[in-house]
Amino acid sequence: MSDWRESLPEARGKLLLDEPLGPYTWFRVGGAADVLFIPADAEDLADVLKALDPGVPVTVLGVGSNVIVRDGGVEGVVIRLAGRAWAQVATGGDMITAGAGALDAMVAKASARAGIAGLEFYAGIPGTIGGALTMNAGCYGSETKDVLVSAWGLNRRGDRVDYALADFGYTYRHSEAPADIIWIEATYRGALDAPEAVQTRIDEITARREQTQPIREKTGGSTFKNPPGHSSWKLVDEAGWRGKLFAVTGGGAKFSELHSNFMINPGEATAADIEGLGEAVRQDVLAKTGVRLDWEIRRMGRAS
Numbered sequence: 001m002s003d004w005r006e007s008l009p010e011a012r013g014k015l016l017l018d019e020p021l022g023p024y025t026w027f028r029v030g031g032a033a034d035v036l037f038i039p040a041d042a043e044d045l046a047d048v049l050k051a052l053d054p055g056v057p058v059t060v061l062g063v064g065s066n067v068i069v070r071d072g073g074v075e076g077v078v079i080r081l082a083g084r085a086w087a088q089v090a091t092g093g094d095m096i097t098a099g100a101g102a103l104d105a106m107v108a109k110a111s112a113r114a115g116i117a118g119l120e121f122y123a124g125i126p127g128t129i130g131g132a133l134t135m136n137a138g139c140y141g142s143e144t145k146d147v148l149v150s151a152w153g154l155n156r157r158g159d160r161v162d163y164a165l166a167d168f169g170y171t172y173r174h175s176e177a178p179a180d181i182i183w184i185e186a187t188y189r190g191a192l193d194a195p196e197a198v199q200t201r202i203d204e205i206t207a208r209r210e211q212t213q214p215i216r217e218k219t220g221g222s223t224f225k226n227p228p229g230h231s232s233w234k235l236v237d238e239a240g241w242r243g244k245l246f247a248v249t250g251g252g253a254k255f256s257e258l259h260s261n262f263m264i265n266p267g268e269a270t271a272a273d274i275e276g277l278g279e280a281v282r283q284d285v286l287a288k289t290g291v292r293l294d295w296e297i298r299r300m301g302r303a304s
Helices: 042-051 104-114 120-124 129-135 195-212 232-238 271-289
Strands: 014-020 032-038 058-060 067-069 074-079 089-092 095-099 148-154 160-164 182-189 218-222 262-265 298-300
Touching: 042 148, 042 182, 067 271, 089 104, 095 104, 104 120, 104 129, 104 195, 120 195, 129 182, 232 271, 262 271
Parallel strands: 032 074, 058 074, 067 298
Antiparallel strands: 014 032, 089 095, 095 182, 148 160, 148 182, 218 262
């Protein structure tokens, strides 16, 4: 055990050493965290961040739906905001407040019950509010920036930071907010509408997603951002990568036959297989079309 792990701060939540992270991700691959911290609440998280050696890397892992954890595991402390304390959703008038650990789909459902329109698109995003804030998550023509009012979080020192929408500097799948902020809560504003009408739109999004995306596979959601003027799935498909198995160290990964911007782990893939497939496709598409594909999936940790 390294020196820094021998003097970990006390916490009310869980501090787990050498915890495998694969089970926490949708791809079901990847190595262990040096330390996995599941804080009890925001105060517990702030206290640990303030007491933790500032030289220790800190990484946030949400629900693991849009991430590749590399096979060598993740250095430092990995923070996972899991449990009821992090997933509270409250509504009032045309406003919704949601914890960073709340599933996007649950926030969409809460908006329907409250008769608040504008957040239906969250039903099509398999992540949490914390991830949505970090990357301006969106789908089907809507983005987080369209409904967000403000959010607050903690920086690496454990200090509270408050952000209004304009402070994020949002662009397509990108935020200018510092990467070390751990988001705690977000506030949204929608438009009042009949609950039945909001729910109908959510049902339509859900049905569309089930028909067009491999949601029951071990996948990571959209692999690449759409380049200006192009659709990533078309570029991947036209380059011949739909359904083509690619292996580096394990049983191999492939792009889904159903949606060619979704990588899947058919069974025994390693993180190296999945990331290697993505890089191979990026290089091939660039060589064939001159278009550069940028990752939407987050990659973290040591390669081996």
